[in-house]
Amino acid sequence: MRNVFMTVSYDGTNYYGFQTQPGGNTIQDHLEAAIVHLTGEVVKIHGSGRTDAGVHAREQPFHFSTSSLIPLERWRLALNGRLPSDIRVTEVREVPMDFHSRRSAKRKTYRYSINGNRVPDVFQRNLQYHHPGKLDLSAMREGLKYIVGTHDYTSFASRRSTKTSHVRTIYEAQMVVDTSSDYPGTHEQGIIHFYITGNGFLQHMVRIIMGTLLEIGEGKRRPEDMGNILEKKNRMAAGPTAESKGLMLWKVEFNEEVLLLNSEIADE
Structure with a gap:
């Protein structure tokens, strides 16, 4: 199991904020869907914080645990090919298992x-x-x-x-x-x-x-x-x-x- 840290940039105009909601169409929803499409693995990502509907991010860190063996250097290109054009992963690295994007x-x-x-x-x-x-x-x-x-x-x-x-x-x-x-x-x-x-x-x-x-x-x-x-x-x-x-x-x-x-x- 690995703890993967990523940074995402997004134009929040068309979304209901970062954190998932019952109505869907959030940044988290799209990221998790892209990860499932890439790995077949259902994960829950944890962001450094929330942003409201219509708010943007130049650097929004998040992390998730995964058993996928995909090399780190391939994640960014692979996910960006599965995300809307106004959401882009900009950094990927492995971090210690006790790292938490919000608490850290x-x-x-x-x-x-x-x-x-x-x-x-x-x-x-x-x-x-x-x-x-x-x-x-x-x-x-x-x-x-x-x-x-x-x-x-x-x-x-x-x-x-x-x-x-x-x-x-x-x-x-x-x-x-x-x-x-x-x-x-x-x-x-x-x-x-x-x-x-x-x-x-x-x-x-x-x-x-x-x-x-x-x-x-x-x-x-x-x-x-x-x-x-x-x-x-x-x-x-x-x-x-x-x-x-x-x-x-x-x-x-x-x-x-x-x-x-x-x-x-x-x-x-």
Whole structure:
């Protein structure tokens, strides 16, 4: 038996999220079906976390146990030939049997993208939230600072959250503005990317943070309101949940040693 670790990228536009659901059509459903088609073996994959319907992933790690003897170097090409074109396996390796994609993860980074130009990009329309109105980017950057640290994020969690604790740590939060695609002679705001890195995230947490930051950018709230919202520990205190299509699971990080087999450690 082997524990196989893979990383998958996907455009989540046409799917009901990563984790399998009764209605089907999730990323997990398609991955498991491709593995069955390839090996004849029914497996259950375990992702590093969930993504909601319409949310994308640049790097979503998952693992599963298999008795298949297919060489690791053949898995990626074989699975990608059996997956829809908007789902692609990008990395394959064998890991220790006690490795778990969710429990072993140390840091996760999400990116939320806002197209602040007057006209949406037809090629990126499914990956960006379009906001043609003027945003106060300085105020949004200032508001972003308040979420960094260890806090109870109840105000930024879905009311349906089932977690026993809403305490999480946000290590970094930054805003990057890309104006490279602006049309000459226009006065656009560019593509505004928000990167938020933490030890874990609650259901809808990043999207609620972004919905609140958008209200700050629109002048409906002040940057310091982010701190007050955190203190209230009440979902009603925060802004709306931003659209899912602007959100992407950007990166999941592990301590390298948890990925190494005993033989690899011995070789070192």
